[in-house]
Amino acid sequence: LFVLRGHDFARRESGLAAERIVAEGNLKTIGARMFPGLGAGEKVGTELDMLAVTQSRALGRALGDRELVDISPDVLARRSIKCAEEIGRIRKACDAVHAGHLALVSCLRPGMSELELAARVENAHRLAGHDGMFFMRMPDFVMGRGPLASGPNLRRTSGAVYTITGTGLSAAVPAGASRRIMAAGDLVVVDIPTCVEGYHADQSRTYAISRASPRDLELFGRLREVSDHVLDHLTPGLTAGDVYARALERATALGLEASFLAFESQPAARFVGHGVGLELNEPPFLVRDGTETLQAGMVVTLELHVMEPDRLPLKLEDTVHLTPAGVEILTRSPRELTVVTPG
Structure with a gap:
């Protein structure tokens, strides 16, 4: 060396x-x-x-x-096949992500800015062992600490990453939390990753402040059903394209075809997840028509969202370990649309 x-x-x-x-x-x-x-x-x-x-x-x-x-x-x-030590480090990163979730449900309230909420979540991540940065295989990539958006900002995607981005504090770093003040009834999506001992975790959760509409609860239930269906059938030997096709097939059966993976001003996403390890996004990429074969030992995300016309998007993302028998979900936070009622 x-x-x-x-x-x-x-x-x-x-x-x-x-x-x-x-x-x-x-x-x-x-x-x-x-x-x-x-x-x-x-x-x-x-x-x-x-x-x-x-x-x-x-x-x-x-x-x-x-x-x-x-x-x-x-x-x-x-690198796509992880050993036991690597899985252990990813578990620690998932624990750190969950610490951020716990901090959020204890503090989210009307009148709080996105920036303050992000700071509370990120502080909890750091205290839980987050290294304070993440690694992407894009030398010119800039995103701050990770996406967080609320209310109308959920529909404003900058393209910094091909998902819900938030607007950031300025066009200099157009992703992440803004200074927007959140109100009762707002939806909030948090997709702030962690890195512990060099290994990453990626989790997205959707929250509602004080109340959630019946339609949003229904839509999220269907999104969760798509996710559960894919995870229940995610086994070694499938191709990346098989996973995408299975997700789309289930979404279509549940009446979500038009809203599944949709954005307001750009084409629908053509992937449903990616590998996680020394980098936040790494192979395998679960893309439409992808030919890479999944193997036991891989760690991937399943990253799904829905957005109906004139409604805000809802998102669910988990990090999972692919085993010979199926998947082990490593992310720990409740996989539901969490309604946070301020105390």
Whole structure:
């Protein structure tokens, strides 16, 4: 392991023998030690999708005549199957998400701003062990701490991510909580993820302040039924496209076809979930017509919403562990439209 900075830290934390850790920041020196000679015809693999052009060029110069090739698909495929230790860390992240839910139901009230609510949720996450950031495989991605929206902001999606985003505090970071003051009867969707010991959890829940309309309760019940149906039949051997098709089929049977995964000003979502691990969004992606085969040991989300015309969206998302026998739901918060009545 070549370490540019923090050599002592790497020796303490990496788990590698001290003689295998070298303090060296010069790419040419590293290249010469790892790959002696000119190397004509040889190939060196790295994750090219995560390198800036300048970094890629510098690395190429340091490798001489060797060809730099992308091994990201292989790395991501290996990472998609989690070991017991990784599952344990994801459980901790799910515990941290649940701490945010508990904080929300204890404080949500009319007159509170989205920003204050987000701060309360995020503070609970941090106290429960959240690392304070999350990782996405998009070097230029910016979203703040995660989506939270209420009332009419639920229909205002910025496109920062292909889901309910909220508006953020300004167009500089157009996702997450705004300064909007919430009122009795408002719906609130919280989709703020956590990362504990480097591993993520992703959960979305819908809340109502003081009261929920009968129609919203009915629609959420159908959404929950779609989610339950998919999870009950989620087994190794299915393709990503099979999962999407099963969700759409059940939604259609329940009369939700027009509202399922719908947005106000952009096409309906073409995915119903994604992998979770060292990154918040990683393979497998549960997309329409997806060909990747699901395997035991994968951790994925099931991320569903409905939005009827002239109504606000309702959302439900869980992180689940795929086992040989089916799924284990790792997220802990109640899977219902929670009506919060201020004390």
